[in-house]
Amino acid sequence: KYFTRKGGFLDSLFGSSKEPIRAVDDVSLALDQNEVQGIIGESGCGKSTLLKTVIGLTDPTGGDIFYKGKPLSEFSKRDWKEFRKNVQIIFQNPFESLDPKFTVRESLIEPLKIHDIEYSEERIHDALDRVQLNPPQKYLDRLPKQLSGGEKQRVSIARAIIVEPDVILADEPVSMLDVSTQAAILRLLSDLTEELGLSMLYISHDLSTVSDICDLIHVMYLGRVVETAPTNQILGQPRHPYSQALIDAIPIPDPFSDRPRTALDGSPPSPEELEAGCRFKDRCPERMPRCDTAPKKVETDPDQFTACHLHYEESDSRPNTEAALQ
Numbered sequence: 353k354y355f356t357r358k359g360g361f362l363d364s365l366f367g368s369s370k371e372p373i374r375a376v377d378d379v380s381l382a383l384d385q386n387e388v389q390g391i392i393g394e395s396g397c398g399k400s401t402l403l404k405t406v407i408g409l410t411d412p413t414g415g416d417i418f419y420k421g422k423p424l425s426e427f428s429k430r431d432w433k434e435f436r437k438n439v440q441i442i443f444q445n446p447f448e449s450l451d452p453k454f455t456v457r458e459s460l461i462e463p464l465k466i467h468d469i470e471y472s473e474e475r476i477h478d479a480l481d482r483v484q485l486n487p488p489q490k491y492l493d494r495l496p497k498q499l500s501g502g503e504k505q506r507v508s509i510a511r512a513i514i515v516e517p518d519v520i521l522a523d524e525p526v527s528m529l530d531v532s533t534q535a536a537i538l539r540l541l542s543d544l545t546e547e548l549g550l551s552m553l554y555i556s557h558d559l560s561t562v563s564d565i566c567d568l569i570h571v572m573y574l575g576r577v578v579e580t581a582p583t584n585q586i587l588g589q590p591r592h593p594y595s596q597a598l599i600d601a602i603p604i605p606d607p608f609s610d611r612p613r614t615a616l617d618g619s620p621p622s623p624e625e626l627e628a629g630c631r632f633k634d635r636c637p638e639r640m641p642r643c644d645t646a647p648k649k650v651e652t653d654p655d656q657f658t659a660c661h662l663h664y665e666e667s668d669s670r671p672n673t674e675a676a677l678q
């Protein structure tokens with residue numbers, strides 16, 4: 353397993369509050385080889401903090417991140433070097449992730465230099481070929497301003513795969529692109545993970561893109577994972593009212609369904625205003641008195657884990673199954 357997160361908390365400073373607020377709280381996930389998992393949630397739910405923690409840019413105040421069985425907190429210099437090569441990130445904004453003064457060729461040579469990998473013309477061509485910038489010669493001497501948004505994101509992806517990583521962390525990689533380009537880039541990422549045997553953690557606020565590409569989805573709300581399940585189960589039988597609301601927000605009307613859609617009103621409370629209990633309670637159509645205490649996460653269906661009182665009575669003897677996700 354590439355990443356395992358065990359117990360405890362990831363705390364970080366959130367906003368301008370003087371008190372430290374848990375931006376990411378009690379999150380556990382394990383990413384296996386060749387697996388694509390998605391993290392979905394509204395902006396400010398802690399996705400970016402989680403990503404920073406996973407790559408070691410933010411230290412967790414509790415718990416740890418494991419890479420190939422070893423905790424980041426025990427990494428040697430050499431481990432970090434290997435980790436930085438093997439875990440590549442693709443960012444949201446291809447306009448910012450490429451140096452405007454670098455040609456495509458220079459952009460691709462840079463990561464090779466950083467990671468002490470021998471340069472070869474073949475390697476550069478192969479990377480461009482894999483991201484379908486064909487023929488490579490046509491693109492090598494172009495500057496970012498001579499590329500479309502989709503082509504820039506393809507170059508960013510080429511920069512990531514040219515060092516032969518085993519994990520890709522994708523942070524909203526298509527949200528800045530126009531809709532037709534989004535589908536092509538998603539397909540490319542999906543094909544590349546398959547062809548190269550990569551694992552990917554795909555972060556987005558958009559459930560429809562996450563469900564196109566991921567095997568397993570974690571639904572995050574205000575720093576907590578409120579539901580985890582295989583993609584078809586999240587879409588077909590969401591057990592958490594917030595997952596249901598995200599599905600209802602996908603703009604594909606189903607003319608044959610007369611099920612009332614859950615409208616998601618307002619925005620999440622700021623982390624400073626969080627009261628005790630379920631963090632979704634202010635927006636939840638199913639709220640009841642016991643939602644003033646925090647719901648435990650239980651296995652509501654095989655491989656599906658939900659933190660919601662609708663699925664948990666105090667008399668319920670099922671254990672809190674956070675540990676079962678390990």
Ligand code: SF4
Pocket residue numbers: 592593594630631632633634636637638639640643647659660661662
């Ligand atoms: Fe809604 Fe209560 Fe479930 Fe929270 S615990 S999602 S408020 S029903």
Ligand code: MG
Pocket residue numbers: 395396399400
């Ligand atoms: Mg973000």
